Amino acid sequence: MVKIKIDGIEYEVDENKNLIDAVKDVGVDIPYFCYHPALKVVGMCRMCLIEIENVPRLQAACNTSVKEGLSIITKSDRVKEGREGTMEFLLANHPLDCPVCDKAGECQLQDNAFGSGKGNSRFEFTKRNIPQEEIGTNLIINHNRCIVCYRCVRFEEEKVGESNLGLFERGYHSIIGLAKDEPINHNYQGALADICPVGALLNKENLFKSRVWWYKNYESVCHGCSTGCNVNANVRDNKMYRYMVREVPENNMYFICDKGRFDLDWMNENRLLSYYKNGSPAKSMEVFPEVAELWKASSSIAVIGGAHETNENLRSINMALDTLSTIDGNKSVLWESRATPPQYKETEQVDFLLTKDWHPNTAGALGLNLTTKQELKGIVGDFNQGKIDLLFVIKEEIPSDINPDRLDRVIVLETNHNESVTKSGYSLPIRIFAEEGGSFTNKNGLKQDFPQSMKPIQGLLSSAGVFHRLLEEIKNPKKQEALVGNN
Numbered sequence: 001m002v003k004i005k006i007d008g009i010e011y012e013v014d015e016n017k018n019l020i021d022a023v024k025d026v027g028v029d030i031p032y033f034c035y036h037p038a039l040k041v042v043g044m045c046r047m048c049l050i051e052i053e054n055v056p057r058l059q060a061a062c063n064t065s066v067k068e069g070l071s072i073i074t075k076s077d078r079v080k081e082g083r084e085g086t087m088e089f090l091l092a093n094h095p096l097d098c099p100v101c102d103k104a105g106e107c108q109l110q111d112n113a114f115g116s117g118k119g120n121s122r123f124e125f126t127k128r129n130i131p132q133e134e135i136g137t138n139l140i141i142n143h144n145r146c147i148v149c150y151r152c153v154r155f156e157e158e159k160v161g162e163s164n165l166g167l168f169e170r171g172y173h174s175i176i177g178l179a180k181d182e183p184i185n186h187n188y189q190g191a192l193a194d195i196c197p198v199g200a201l202l203n204k205e206n207l208f209k210s211r212v213w214w215y216k217n218y219e220s221v222c223h224g225c226s227t228g229c230n231v232n233a234n235v236r237d238n239k240m241y242r243y244m245v246r247e248v249p250e251n252n253m254y255f256i257c258d259k260g261r262f263d264l265d266w267m268n269e270n271r272l273l274s275y276y277k278n279g280s281p282a283k284s285m286e287v288f289p290e291v292a293e294l295w296k297a298s299s300s301i302a303v304i305g306g307a308h309e310t311n312e313n314l315r316s317i318n319m320a321l322d323t324l325s326t327i328d329g330n331k332s333v334l335w336e337s338r339a340t341p342p343q344y345k346e347t348e349q350v351d352f353l354l355t356k357d358w359h360p361n362t363a364g365a366l367g368l369n370l371t372t373k374q375e376l377k378g379i380v381g382d383f384n385q386g387k388i389d390l391l392f393v394i395k396e397e398i399p400s401d402i403n404p405d406r407l408d409r410v411i412v413l414e415t416n417h418n419e420s421v422t423k424s425g426y427s428l429p430i431r432i433f434a435e436e437g438g439s440f441t442n443k444n445g446l447k448q449d450f451p452q453s454m455k456p457i458q459g460l461l462s463s464a465g466v467f468h469r470l471l472e473e474i475k476n477p478k479k480q481e482a483l484v485g486n487n
Helices: 019-024 077-093 108-116 151-160 189-195 284-296 311-327 362-367 375-384 404-409 419-423 463-475 477-484
Strands: 002-006 009-013 049-052 071-073 133-136 139-141 165-168 175-178 216-221 230-236 239-245 275-277 280-282 300-305 332-336 390-394 410-414 426-429 438-441 447-450
Touching: 009 019, 049 077, 077 108, 133 175, 139 189, 151 165, 151 189, 189 239, 216 447, 275 284, 280 284, 284 426, 284 463, 300 311, 300 375, 311 332, 311 362, 311 438, 311 463, 332 375, 362 438, 404 410, 410 419, 419 426
Parallel strands: 002 071, 300 332, 300 390, 390 410, 410 426
Antiparallel strands: 002 009, 049 071, 133 139, 165 175, 216 230, 230 239, 275 280, 275 426, 438 447
8 A cells, every 4th residue: 555645636546556545445546448448558548637736737647557646636627627628529420329329328428528628629520420330149339329448349359359340540530340241240249338538439238228317226136157156236117138248356357248148038038937747737736745745755866066056955855865865764865966968077268257167156056065975977877777766846947868767757847838847747937046045156166145136926935935835735734725726
């Protein structure tokens, strides 16, 4: 930590941070466009102008080193005039199409124009008008809105490791465009739209779906893989509309990939909301007693899956299984949370964020020792041979090598309609993680809490609730029948 002066007041700040971030920690905001804490500094936009004591000219804050004794001024008339000039140049050609722009409401240009602009422009000529282009499989560029901050080009080169975009022409004619003949097709087109400080880059997937001020925002965790990226979950009318990156510098989290960002439709559509028996809809008052009878008639039971569930659900299920294993004589209960090959290996990266393990809580399940010596292959083999009498599958596909003659002894807990629901003997609907809240543990062992962001359908149980309901059914079958009624 070092001591610096900001507008005549001495503060202690972190010398390892960029000046923009260091002063923000003590409550002083410096406006900017091109700077990004996870990208190299280029100082292109000239929005972050400040005065430095004993330096005659205005300087870019992003390029200024934090060191002992530094004295800066962020609110003088010279600084204000410099920033106003920068904003006037940026707005000279920028179209006034905020009413139809999807960036409206979360646009840095709007914020900085309001906070540091003049409120009027001396530009009286016709603004330039370049047709927008589709430059990616899910990416549109509106050249008229682009302020040439170069963030998108730098992100691709520094993080993605590709050079699809470049800066072409000069001065008034400068545009960001494709440097290749092929459209962008990587896993970070959403991130390109995110880091664009204006509405120049937009994703077709989210275009014109909703205004940002209509969303309820929840600080959540991405479910797409074991990295556990931090996201803002945007919910409207109890539907998950989009994920936006939530920057958490202390966890080195600044971006999210398209795999997690756009994997949202299953939360809103094709939900499993009915109980199923042998592939046909059934009532819970019929299903639970029959599953309870199967449990009581079994001496060996196995559970596979669970790495899509929260730590809290896993612990609660484990408690229910411990009680169930002893309540009707000692039963053997195995739980193998690893249902896919990547879960058995050290973390393998697909790219700088996405891993091959598409489960958000494998580390949490392993931390609770929800594994077996037999592993998945051994459990399937024992089930096929009749050594395991009953098999529960928690939000996973039924293994392809399961003996089809024994599918009637497979109980699936699922959130959505799929082939496993129709193949299994019994299928029980459960809540999704967003309807619960809780925590996931990522590949690095970082446990991250998130709140409930969607309300579940009334009567819909969590995965843990299913096992506790089963426990109550075995302990008090008549009481449960009276409580359930005609559900």
